[in-house]
Amino acid sequence: MTLSTIAMVLLGLLLAAWMVAAGAAIVVAHARQKRAEAALRNARRLSRMAEESPAQLLMVRTDGRIEGSPRLAQWLGFETLPQFLTELAADPARGGVAKGGRGLPPEQVEALAEAVLTTQRTSRPFRLSLNPNGSRRTLALRGCLADPLIGPRGAAQVWVFDASDAETQLARMRAETDRARSDFTALVGLIEAAPIPMWFREADGRLRLVNTAYVRAVGGENARAVVEDGVELIEVVDGLTPAQVAQQAAGAGRPIERIISTTIDGQRRALRVLDLPLGDEGVAGYAIDIEEMEELGRSFRAFREAQRSMLDLLSSGVAQFDASRRLIFANQPFQRLLAMKPADVINPPQFERLIDTAREGGRVPEMRDYPAWRRERAGWFAASSVQEEAWPLSDGTHLRVVAQPMPDGGLLLVVEDRTETLRISAMRDTLLRTRTATFDSLFEAIAVFAPDGRVQLWNRRFAAAWGLDADFIDTHPKVADLLQRIAARLARPAQAKAVGDVVRAATLERRETGGRVALADGRTLEFAGVPLPDGNGLLTVLDITDSQKAEDALRERNAALVEADQLKTRFLANMSYEFRTPLTSIGGFAELLQAGLGGDLTEPGREYVDAILTSVARLSDQIENVLDLSQSEAGMLPLSHEAIEVFPFVTKLVEERRARILDAGIQFDLRGDPGAGRIEGDPRRLGRAVGHLIDNAIAAVPRGGRVLVELSRHRLRGANRVRIVVSDNGPGMDAATLARALGGLKLGADGLTAERRQGLGLPLARQLIEAHGGQLDVESLPGHGTTAIVELP
Template sequence: MSVRKTSLRKQADLICGVAMSCGLDACKEAANGRWKKDLARLAPVSLARPAAAFLAGTVLSGVAGMAHAQEAGTVGPHMFSSTQVIWSSLVLGALGAALLSAVWLVRQRGNMEAETQDMRSALSDAQQRISKYEALIADKNRRIVVWESGYSKPEFLGQLPAETGAPQQDRDFLAFGRWLRSSSAIELEKAIDALRGEARSFDLVLETNRDEILEVQGRVSGGKAFVRFIALNNLRAELAELKIERERLTHSISLFHSLLDTIEQPVWQRDAQGRLAWVNHAYSDAVEAKVPTQAVDESREFLGTIAREKIRAVATANSPFHDRISTVVRGNRTVFDVVDVVATNGSVGIAIDVSEAESVREELKRTLNSHAETLDHLATPVAIFDGERRLQFYNQAFVQLWGLSLPFLESRPDNSELLDKLRANGKLPEELSWRNWKESALSIYQALDTKTDTWHLPNGQTLRVIATAHPRGGATWVFENLTEQVDLETRYNTLVKVQGETIDHLAEGVAVFGPDGRITLSNPAFRALWGVTADETKPGTHIKAIEKACAPSYDEPDGWRHFGQMLTNFDDERASIQGTFELYSGLILDYAATPLPNAQTMFTFVDMTASARAERALKEKNEALQKADELKNDFVQHVSYELRSPLTNIIGFTDLLKTPGMGELNERQAEYIDHISTSSSVLLTIVNDILDLATVDAGIMQLNYSQLAVDELLDDVAMQIADRLHENTVTLEIIAPKALGTVFADEQRLKQILIKLLMNATNFAPEGSAISLNCWRDESNVFFSVTDRGPGIPPDMLKTVFDRFKANAKGGKRSGAGLGLSIVESFVTLHNGDVSIDSRAGQGTVVTCRIPVGSRARSVAAE
């Protein structure tokens, strides 16, 4: 602003000076029209236009007056001379112009100072808000990576503790495979791809190579993808470690189960309650189950109840059970050598077939055991008392029902004693007269018919007790558990009420129709969406009436009519249908017709208006972004082409001027021609670099892969860089072993990589020094390293050394556009390689590129 004011003052002074220095001849020229044209050309339009007009008018009026006087012959000795008139006019015009200019400048200066003060205040407020937000987001235990939509670079906020092993550099942080466990890195990369591509959120717990636990959360908001890395500590870290340890133990158990599945002996595992938790294939074959899971789900026992109870009673943690037990396998009685080990959370057992050793057992004993096992397998509790009213037999269901100990039952208690025991344990109903109730229950021993009674136990169970007397004394007691039946009835009644309340409070519209096409129920949301009343949708209303009531809300001929056809068709299999209604009110409803049992059909209607509008907005925004990206690519290509053509002409004509046939140039002309040639070449290089980067960003760069001899490649690069080395008085030292072989790469791009690195090193290398190009290889990669002894790169600039237009001109002979290293990184990445920089202030810089030897050709470049 101050420069502009100074320029305006100079222009005003120039006008005044011209006006004061003009003589009579100038006034005559002004009379002829030339002075006015010269004065308008000298004065800037924005400042001196009023002054110039005033000055020109004054001069012209004076000249015109003098001319008129001369023609009339009235000029006398006492009149003003023409010179005095002109000088007076000039002085007055100059003073008026200067006064107007000064007033205008003072006013403009005041306005500009006020605007500058407002802008400084707004800038200060914005910087304070940015600092506050960055302080709120940044956290030493948390790092956030933000991706804009499309193929933009990510933004990083915050840092993770160094003990986690997470890189502090932004470009290294996204290389998850280097600092995360391989399984965690693969899982995280898949989750990020789904987040950016499909907006699918995720929550993960990952493990670093240093055995640290990280919690990673992925979300999408405002068209941006956010991935937050949180370093866990204290209880949360312990919980995550326990989760990972649980997964490891689960994997170990799975391997152990796979091993046991391969052996031919039945193996089983039980939980703390004695229920089957896992069996192998030999076990499932023994119990005639198709798969082991079927045997577990159906609780198919391999051993009999008595055998299992014996194992449970005998086996302890210090003394495993080991005995021979017979059981039925595929219809054949088989004897097994059973080993059962008890632990705190269950037991595990294995059975070895020893039937051949037990083939001499008596058939009668087997028959008796089979009879006992048959009763023992009954789900209904059974107890048999002999003629002395002592317990002779009981099954496992009886033990589970009453919870009596095996030693007590094996002591063969009396029936009366058993009832007293159950009453003492609080297992029998509380009766006002216990003696009368017990006598009534034991009267079965003198009864002729079966006696049935209902017991309501204190624990909430309901039993139907069936007692049958034996012809020769004794009785059989059967306890049928009715608890589930009563519970089911209660649950059914409750479910009907809950179902009604739930459907009434759903946000989705629900309507259920019977096979006759009449509605059985509907909720308020259904009536609100379609604008119908409760009377119009009361139970028993035919779908035709509802179709008529809903018809004014939409304009689709096959809407509710299609529903009616679905309800009344005679197909064996009724298929579900889905679709969308767009109502006159602007609502967009997704509907679904689902067949229900008993030939009923449920129709659901969901208001998707907001989602549909959001989807349309996102599609429109996506199309706009795609068009903007295409416009950018077209613009870069067009501008690059339009710049390249005139630059090529400039370079060609410059080289032509250097030829002797065009005539000799003096020393200064030759120097200017050299400057033009050098600047044009640099500008052409920048244009080519910009075009290459635009091609990479657009994903359309193609690499022409071929087998290249590394030795020949180094020689070609050395020849192409020779002029630049000579110009900067720097020597090149190539360090490479003989017979480096070949590399599968793009020759042009690989040369461009090496030339960019050597030119960068030459620019920063001291005069008279040497730069080195070191090349070596291993089994799968070729390495190129360029070293200079320049001033090095400061640590704060290492983070942005590969960024575009981030040139470090400090210490260099030439300042560039800052695209060289960015192009190097892009081309190396296209070859599936990587670039690293090692630099220290005052000690030089080493840039190393790794190119895979057998890389497959990538047809099109990606981001």
Template structure:
């Protein structure tokens, strides 16, 4: 029993050990399994990350492939455009009327245009293959030498050549320009220029031979101011030694010699005078004339002109006797003219040769002939032609002109009455003079007739003007404005794509057409408004208005325009506007205010400011107190002391003093404000211009008259 107990105890111990061993093995397997699970989780996460990265790389690769495809298409388009441009350039160069070629680094021909091949009497390919040069057969290396020199120097080189082309000897100016590793060349036909130079040279030689023989003292100085030609008259005039002149002294040396001989007028500052004379060689372009009064009392007429080959030509004429005779003659004529100018009658004297020799102021005024023409002593026929606008017009002019000329040739005293084409009635008389001249007197006796005719003609002219203005307004409305509106509508249809899609450039063109058409439409509206105002046909619809109604509808447009011009604007606050109402045509007053305010924005420099304010007039005339006044100011802002443009000039000037290039919108605004009886006042200060518009408080007599007239209905 004890042994069995011992055995069971041993078995129990062994069983416990076995269980412990089993438990230990299970723990080890569990830990091993947990490690495997953790490793598997890490592998799963790593594989997930690698899969996500691969997907990102694949997406990036797909985007890159798409971009490469787009770049490839763009490059293909570019290549096609370059090929097209190359073909067009090739065609353009082949169409050039002068030869063009290209050389490589060794100055060999690699390309020529059609004109080059035509001059070489072959095809472009054969000209390049054979290396045919445009040069004389005696020096075929000349073209390559010029190209190599241009290539080595890196600058444009030119030279003139003479060779046979198309069976004719021609002169060409050759140009070689370095381009890349080679050169680009072309030729300019200067045959006509070379022939002209030769002809000019022969002409100058003949001219010099003539100058040596004339009596006028002449000297020619070259560009270096040295004497290159003189005649004997020049040496005699200045008493200079011809042997010394043959040594070609300079102009300055001759001046010093003449000063030493006391032949020139005395000068206070000789050096300044000499510098001025020497400066003529660089300043004289056009022909100059002057008189020289010499110390010996003689007077010379000096003519200075530029010489064709460079330098100056000096020509001297002694006009002492001529001036003396002219002074005596002018004195006598002045006495006669002073006598005649104090006569009431118009007087004219024609010499025996039929040329006018004397007249008085009354004659020039009576026949409205330019005194400059009469002072040139014209022939009788020239005076008749000058007076023709006042004479009888029509087919009878030839007979009338012949009768007047015959009366002069008859040399008999005559009297008569002449009715001019302008309605004036003239009494005339002719008296032969002992020296063969004929004196004519004219007296205007048509005052009463002229006044009557002037009144009748003025009335007819006014009626014609009214009819023409009405026709002008009608024509400009139907012949210009209506087609222009149609053009704007059709352009808008095209731009909106109603008739089919349009590309960006076509849409831009349509926008430009509409902008220009609207500007022209606004200009036509201004012209029609001016014409309508001037003929008194402007229709007004007066009504009671609030002050805000004048600027609030245009405020958005003004803000856009100011933003484009870089100008700040200030408009009245509704709470700060003075109370009170005004009477007028709201549409026309808004049109006038819009024109004035837009002109102020346009005339204000960038960075400036335009302000619109309102106030109630006080302490003025009885009819102005309590009336609403608008003030528009244009400030130069940070650009002071820069002043704004005179933006209100056309608004302030009266219609009869309107400028040639007037702002039509301001002219229309002035007319509309005048129709409403508005008062205007300009205020001008440093960096500021302002205009104040005194608005009507009630229906003015002018508005009532317009509303009651047939044109204003």
């Protein structure tokens, strides 16, 4: 029992020990569990802190494997971080895991791999900046060799920072710095290149900086020398130096601007100088050369005075109003047209008051609502364009008013008296209508062409003459289009060019030409081009179909008459020998019989022989006349040139006709200056011509009548000429009888037809006198006699 008891006790003790050990184990386990839970909570907190940290850790092993957080994968644009560093540049289209096709550019991945490899080999840290594809994010990398407790031996740890905001701010600050530096450089260059002198003074007024224009203006060597010597551009004005004026500007804290005169390059120039305080830094200044502006101002004032003097000479009224609507200038025509009073010239009125004064003088139109009308005219000052209107006045005057708003708010008013112009315009319209009516009433077809070849005016006969459509002419066609229509109606279309040449010669070459064309319908048109004073050309067209036919017929008859006349001339020339030979033989035999060579003749025989000789002499004279006349008409009359004393020559002709004069029982007077001089001519033929005139006068005067022959010398058209006048107081002749006598014709027995030439006296006398370069005029009145006047050179 004792052994059992002991065993039970031992067993109890053993169980108690186990219980104690189990309790202790439980306590220790519970404590460890609490520590483990605390460590887990701490690990989770650290992990969360690492995930929320602005820096993410990227672990790169020696074999290129990488480890990192999901947040880093999101920064790089991946859903899950790749296993290897080179896969950061994977192409999603080829099975990569990049989100949205992002990742890193291949060149940045290569740069990162090279930096990591260098760090793993040399333990040298590195810094990089990466920009994921398709993202504005900027990642800053700080890499170094990893601690063995953190990563495997030889691994590199890379801390990745999201530096997007800082990088953006830095980029902005760099851009602003670069812009400020660029602006400052540009400003310095601008100041240096400025054509006007510029300078900067310190607070005490001493020069600190000057530009090239300043150095050039003061004639210095360079800017440094000018600043060191304190060379001033501005002279002392009113006892104040430029430095003192600058100090006044700095003390007042406001710019001081003034206009002064100074000497630059030996010339006196006007400058506008501005001193601008720049706080405590100093005072800047610049000077603008306004000499040209001042000169322009003086020129403008002189121009304005000259313009106003010129406006006084215009026939149109011109007035100027300033921005306050007050009259500042009005020339003499304006004062007269608007009936201005002398007081208005001395004290210029407002625009509205001027209109009232003009209304009182009846120089504005009559209207029902005058105040509203005046307000509308006052609105011309605010108009944006030129205003123009007509003012018909009650006295019949028509004024044209033009209002030109000025840029300074004033107004330029021009008034022109158009009364005479409108009257002339009305007269012109009347003349145009008259011209149109005149054109349409002409028998000729006419058209007026402008220098560019376009038809301006035409009458109705023009379209009818060429067979053109009136609607086509109404389009004012050019000559080229007109010729195309005309060519289709010509017998020879190529002749249309001649019409165009005539129009061109009249409009451009300013000369008259003409031509003639035949139409396809058998008509013949004659046209001519005449240049007009206004630069246009006139084309006249006349239908000469009938006259052409008559002309052709006359030409045929004339050719027949010419041939007959030539036959007559040849006949007379050939037969003159035949006439003279037998007549000479008859005269010779008769003279032999008269001389008694054929034996003694009885008294009747002697009378017969005398009659034969008289007839032979008369027939010889007629033959000579016929030959002279025929040769003269043919232009083959031979003339001798001898000196002829005029008075003895005419006296001899009268003496030869003494017997006839005595037998006729008439009074014959010969008057003239024996010193009338001499002429050159053929005495025989000239004597025959004057003798015929004397014979006709003797034959025309009845018994008891009177014949006068008068000689004189006078100047005609600057030349000395001899005049022989043969006049009688016979019955005279009317105009028709005189014309027939000069033509050698007389009326037939029926009183209607003309017979052949019966007398050759006057025609032969005219031919012979004209052959000597003279002129024969015959004047005759029934009951007053006949006068023949011979003019010889």
